[in-house]
Amino acid sequence: MNEKYSASGMMNPFFPDEVTFGEKGVTFKVRKLFKSNDNFVFYTDISGVEIESGVLFSTIRVIPRMRPEIIINNFTKGDAKKVKELILEKVQS
Numbered sequence: 001m002n003e004k005y006s007a008s009g010m011m012n013p014f015f016p017d018e019v020t021f022g023e024k025g026v027t028f029k030v031r032k033l034f035k036s037n038d039n040f041v042f043y044t045d046i047s048g049v050e051i052e053s054g055v056l057f058s059t060i061r062v063i064p065r066m067r068p069e070i071i072i073n074n075f076t077k078g079d080a081k082k083v084k085e086l087i088l089e090k091v092q093s
Contacts, residue, residue, distance in 0.1 A: 005083055007074040008057055017072040019060075019083050026087060028062065028070050039070050043090040051080045060084065 007016040015031035025042040041064045048063040058080035062070040075083065 003086070005075065005079050007072065008076055011057060011074040017074065019072060021086060021090070026062075026090075028072055030070070030072055041067075041070070043087070046087060046091050049084045049087050051084055053077055053080070062087070 003021045005019045007018070009016055012031075015033065015036070017031060018027075018029040020027045020029070025040055026046075028039045028041070030037045030039070041062065045064050045067075046062060047065050050061040050063070052059040052061070056076075057074045058077050060072045060075060060080050060083055062072075064070065
């Protein structure tokens with residue numbers, strides 16, 4: 001299972017954030033103008049997922065155990081809900 005979700009290109013067309021699901025964990029790529037930050041988290045290390053919905057886009061907050069939270073921005077509301085569902089599904093199994 002290598003599903004990949006990208007943030008909307010409307011807010012940041014050149015450097016959208018990405019979420020990639022793997023067999024054992026999920027990779028979050030947070031991109032900025034001059035650097036990007038990749039965070040790999042095992043499904044067993046995730047303690048929660050929160051979504052902050054704005055008018056058009058949503059912010060996803062992933063709360064891993066013993067690490068700072070990971071914030072990824074500018075996902076459509078549908079993609080944010082799907083990412084949350086997939087993470088929670090993998091965490092529970």
